Amino acid sequence: MISAIVDYEFLQNAFASGLIIGLVAPALGLFIVVRRLALIADALSHVALAGIAGSLFLSQNVTAFAALNPLYLGIGSSVAGSLLIDRLRELYKSYEELAIPIIMSGGIALGAIFISLAQGFSTDLVGYLFGSVSAVGREDLYTILAVAVITILFIVLTYKELFSMSFDPKYSRAQGISSRALNIGFMVVTALVVAGSMRIVGILLVSSLMTIPVAAAMQIAKGFRQAMLYAAVFGELSVLGGLFAAFYLDLAPGGTIVVISITILLLVLGGKKLAASRSAARNEEVETGEL
Amino acid sequence: MAEPLIELEDVSYRYGDTSALEQIFLTVEKGEFWAVIGPNGSGKSTLIKLILGLIRPLSGQIRLFGQDSSDFREKEKIGYVSQKSNAFNRAFPATVREVVRSGLVKKTGLFRRYPADANEKVDSALAAVGMEDFTERSIGDLSGGQQQRVFIARALISDPELLVLDEPTVGIDRKHMQSFYNMLGRLNREKGIAIVLVTHDVDTVSELVTHVACVNRSIHFHGPHEEYSRQEDRIRSEWYGHAVRRVHHGRKAADA
Known part of the structure; x- marks a missing residue:
């Protein structure tokens, strides 16, 4: 595999993009989850579908869009x-x-219209729906890198405000934090990450990379920074494992990445339960020992 | 001459056609401890929102620290603690330290990192509310009373001159309530922090407060606590439209 990555540019692109997305999507995803906006990522990915399908359609018919x-x-x-x-x-x-179903169905509707205008699914489109190992170009990689830089800057610069607003919106408003501007910035960054991630995980599964690693992290993290760290680690494991599996088994990476992230979640839940029952048993032992 | 922290002058507010507050006059000065009491739906929470600048009065004027409330920017001078029940999601992954530190957000300013001494400030704010042993614990693992203490620490960390608390003991059992109020009394006496406390537990706080305001759309009474105690039966019967029997310690007929 390592030699394949050295040899093939498309694999370099896919793995570099995957590493970037595996870090950024769960880190931003933590804010999305705690603010109960998980479905918004889904809605945005379907709007991105409309843009992709529209672009694919236009590229067939308008020379200016071909490239x-x-x-x-x-x-x-x-x-x-x-x-x-x-x-x-x-x-x-x-x-x-209410905004979510409106935007989501609007996105799918436009997507459906463009797909039928373009006379059905092309292999390109399937790559966008479920992710692709082979279709990630250098240009995609650079775009994803730019998205990641913007996202990380946004999170670092507004971390305090985002945390306060997510934890206790009423309190942060009473503190005079302008939630309106921050919200718009947050939504735009979310849209960027959603669109940037879809090359790897696919439109239909983008939101999973923003939520499942976070769901696992929240089970074991004591604090917010810790949750973000765990989420990023789980995200990277899912993306890397998923890309390897997709490459060797010739599968869509979106599927393998999500299956691995759900496996991690189940392991975390199982491990937590085991630890809890062990410590309960130990406590019992101590109590009976004292008696 | 003491400096007034809050001045409400002929303030009114309404939600649609429903009047919430009418012609409120109220002055809170440095170091005072006010209990704001009144039945449900009496406009107590509206009063708090006005003071915090979350809503603007439809008529009248509000001055905070001598400035018109719409020009008032030094929000860190006012520490706010809301009702526990709607404050946050219990599963939220945050340590006590992270929560308390977030009280410095406004003071630190946008795009800046927390100051270098933020951790020491967290420690001393937690010590002030007796929660210094819980710093690295997850906020969701604490009891309701402990969480409220943490939220007080979050309010204290920016060195406020005024604490505004909106029914902070809802959902806290009676046993812990008294020690919670005693802690407020200590903050008021020892640190000189003025307190505006919206509460149902008028009997529990009666030993601690210096002033009482009785709100039921308009202010039926405001003044020193001794005065309130003398007129209590009259005030209560005015509020509820009938005489209310006062039961000593613990249960309050007024809550019914």
Whole structure:
């Protein structure tokens, strides 16, 4: 495998992109999960689908789009979707979750229209839906790298505010933290990560990389930083393991990555239960010993 | 002349057509400990939101530390502790240290890292509420009363001159309630922090507070605690529209 990575540029691209996404998606995902926005990542990925399908369709018919990487329109539509969701959440303040099905179905609807206009699924599109080991280009890698730099800068620079806002929104408002600007920034960064991740995990499974490693991390982490660290470690393990399996077994990496991350979650849950029953047994022993 | 921390002058607020507060006058000065009491739906929480600047008065003026509340930016001077029940999700992964440190967010400023002495400040804020042994524990593992102490520490870490607490003991058992209130009394006496406490437990706090405000859309009474004690029966019957029998210590007929 190592020699294959040295030999083939496409593998370098896939593994480098995977390493970046495996770190960034779960780190941002922690904020998404604790703010109960997990479904928003899903909605945005489906909006990205509309952009990708639209770009693939246009590339068949408009020469100007022939050479354009579909990732860009995917990112563009995902960011536009994030701003729309924010707007809708403001509009329906007491039914914020309503924004999600509206945007999600809108994204799928546009995607369906573009796919049928382009006369069905191409292999390109399947690669976007479930991820791909072979289709990640240098340009994709650089785009993903740029997304990661923006995301990490955003998290580092607004970490305090994001934490406070996620933990206790009312308190942070009373402190005079402007949640509106921060929210919009957060949504845009989420859209970027969603669009950047889909090359590796695929549109349909993007949100899993932002939630499943976090779900496992939250089971064992005492604090927030620790949760972020564990989530990133689980994310990297899932992506690397998933890419290896996908390459050797010729499978879609989206599937293998998610299966591995769910396996990690189950191991964590099982390990935690085992530890709990052991310590309970030990306590019992101590008690009976004292008697 | 003492410096007023909060001044409400002829303040009114309404939700749609429903009047929440009418013509409120209230002045809280340095070092005072106010109990704000009143039945459910009386506008106590609205009063708190106005003081915190979460909503703006429809008429009248609010001054905080001498400034008009809409110009007031030094939010770190006011520590806020909300009702426990709606404060946060128990499964939230955060240590006590991380939670208390987040009280420095405003003071530190956007795009900046917490100051180098943040950890010492966390330690001393936790010591002030008797929670110094829980620093690295997960916030979700603590009892309700312990969590409320942590939230007080989060409010204390920015060295506020005023603490605003909105029914902080909801969901805390009576046994721990008294020690919680005693701790507030200590903060008030020893650190000179002014306190505005919205509460149902008027009997429990009566020994500690210096002033009482009775709210039921308008303020029915405000003044020193001794004055309140003298007029208590009259005030209570005005509020509830009928005379209320006062049961000593523990149970309160007024809560019914």
